[in-house]
Amino acid sequence: MAELFKNLKSTTLAEDLDDSETGVDVASAMGFAGGNFRILVDQEIMKVTAVSGTTLTVARGQEGTFAAVHSNGATVKHILTAGSLDAHDQVDLASYDLYASRPAAGTPGRIFLPSDGLFLERDNGSSWEKFGPIWPMTPPLASDFPRWVNQGTSTFTDVKGAPFLQGQLGTSTNVRARVKDYPTSSFTVEMAFTLNCWPYSTSLGLGGLLIRDSISMKFVTFGAGGQSSDLQVQAYNWNSPISASGSVTGSAATHFGEAQLFWLKYYDDFATNRVISASVDGYNWVQIVSIGRTDWIVPNEIGVCVNGYAGYSASYGQCDSGLNVLHWRLTM
Numbered sequence: 001m002a003e004l005f006k007n008l009k010s011t012t013l014a015e016d017l018d019d020s021e022t023g024v025d026v027a028s029a030m031g032f033a034g035g036n037f038r039i040l041v042d043q044e045i046m047k048v049t050a051v052s053g054t055t056l057t058v059a060r061g062q063e064g065t066f067a068a069v070h071s072n073g074a075t076v077k078h079i080l081t082a083g084s085l086d087a088h089d090q091v092d093l094a095s096y097d098l099y100a101s102r103p104a105a106g107t108p109g110r111i112f113l114p115s116d117g118l119f120l121e122r123d124n125g126s127s128w129e130k131f132g133p134i135w136p137m138t139p140p141l142a143s144d145f146p147r148w149v150n151q152g153t154s155t156f157t158d159v160k161g162a163p164f165l166q167g168q169l170g171t172s173t174n175v176r177a178r179v180k181d182y183p184t185s186s187f188t189v190e191m192a193f194t195l196n197c198w199p200y201s202t203s204l205g206l207g208g209l210l211i212r213d214s215i216s217m218k219f220v221t222f223g224a225g226g227q228s229s230d231l232q233v234q235a236y237n238w239n240s241p242i243s244a245s246g247s248v249t250g251s252a253a254t255h256f257g258e259a260q261l262f263w264l265k266y267y268d269d270f271a272t273n274r275v276i277s278a279s280v281d282g283y284n285w286v287q288i289v290s291i292g293r294t295d296w297i298v299p300n301e302i303g304v305c306v307n308g309y310a311g312y313s314a315s316y317g318q319c320d321s322g323l324n325v326l327h328w329r330l331t332m
Contacts, residue, residue: 002107003087004037006030009078013041014054017070024056026076038062040079041070047083102128118281135261135282137192139163140328145178145303149212149219150241152176152308159324165207167306167321175221175241176321177210179303186270188331189302192263192282195224196322207306207323208233209264211274211299218297220248221305222276222288224262233264233278235289237296248296251289261326266302268293282327304328 009030017024024046035050035057045065050057060067063083093110095103099117103110108125119130139162148154152168154176167176195206208223219238235248263279274293277285306321 002036003084004032004034005080005084006032006037006078011076013070013072013074013076016072017041017074019067019069020060022058022060024058024076026054026056029054029056030076030078032078038079038081038084040077041074042068044068044070045079045081045083116283118283133281135192135327137162137327138329139326142178144328145180147179147301147303149177149179149210149303149305150175154306154308163325165304165306165323165325167207167308167323169308169321173242173244174308175210175219175238175305176308177212177219177241177303177305179210179212179301182211182300182302183268183330183332185332186268188265188267190263190265190282190327190329190331191304191325192261192327193224193304194261194324194326196324206321207304208262209266209276210303210305211266211297212301212303213297213299214301216297218245220296220299221307222264222266223305223307224264224278233288235276245296248289248291250291263327 011026011028011030014025014027029051032048032051035048037048039046039048043065044060044067045062046058046060047062048056048058063081094113096113096115099114102112102114102121105123105127106125107123110123112121112128115136118134119132120134121128121130142156142158142163145156154168155166156163156178165176165178168174189209191209193207206223208221210219210221212219217240220235221238222233222235224233235251237245237248239245261280263282265277265279265285267275270293272293273290275290276288278288279285304323304325306323308321
């Protein structure tokens with residue numbers, strides 16, 4: 001609850017007050033209809049938590065002061081204290097919660113960050129103004145994916161709070177990846193990323209999520225790529241980093257226009273299916289494909305990848321393929 005403030009408000013005690021009483025009778029409630037403000041009586045700071053008529057319910061001896069005896073007629077002043085300023089800064093100006101728990105508007109300048117919504121919102125005094133869109137992100141560290149697959153001269157480094165996979169440019173298909181151990185029970189991974197080089201002339205996808213069997217060295221990529229200016233999600237089986245076997249059974253290129261920020265969600269139920277979905281906002285998902293758990297491989301690694309060839313285009317010039325991993329959230 002927000003701290004309440006009024007200018008030049010004071011009253012007097014309407015009773016003698018001992019050092020333990022929490023119901024304080026005063027001559028006037030100073031214009032306060034509810035609680036959460038601070039008063040000074042002699043040298044004691046009290047926090048008012050409720051108001052009923054001219055009775056104030058208080059917490060005694062606040063902010064390093066001590067509960068004391070006070071006489072009928074003593075001055076009661078509403079004051080601004082270090083504690084009220086700290087509470088205002090830490091709680092009232094910005095809050096983070098479920099969208100359904102957003103407080104009512106009415107205190108200009110407050111900021112609300114939804115944990116499950118699309119917009120940062122500002123209280124203008126009468127309504128919540130929306131800015132954005134925004135997304136709660138949990139970027140991984142480069143060290144979270146400790147092993148290379150087909151590194152070449154590619155790099156994977158933390159850049160301004162998120163890891164960036166810079167793939168080696170080539171004129172033929174060449175997947176570069178960083179991987180870690182595959183979970184051992186049912187799980188979901190959500191991944192958000194941007195790509196630094198598109199449109200592309202390849203249909204194999206520039207970058208995204210990879211699952212791999214380190215024994216056979218086969219893998220599957222679920223990546224974003226495209227033709228001309230149209231971004232697509234493509235799912236491919238691979239014999240090796242330089243040899244694509246073909247599209248994942250049941251999958252087809254799914255078109256997402258000219259999205260700049262992209263989301264993939266991978267789910268393994270550890271019983272029957274592996275399911276991959278895609279989104280451009282992290283909330284509304286389109287299922288790309290559902291495949292059997294033993295289709296093509298039984299993975300023991302998962303990670304992120306780029307296709308070095310996808311950055312090469314006779315029509316659009318050349319650039320290294322790059323993947324900025326902004327979000328990686330594992331839910332078991």
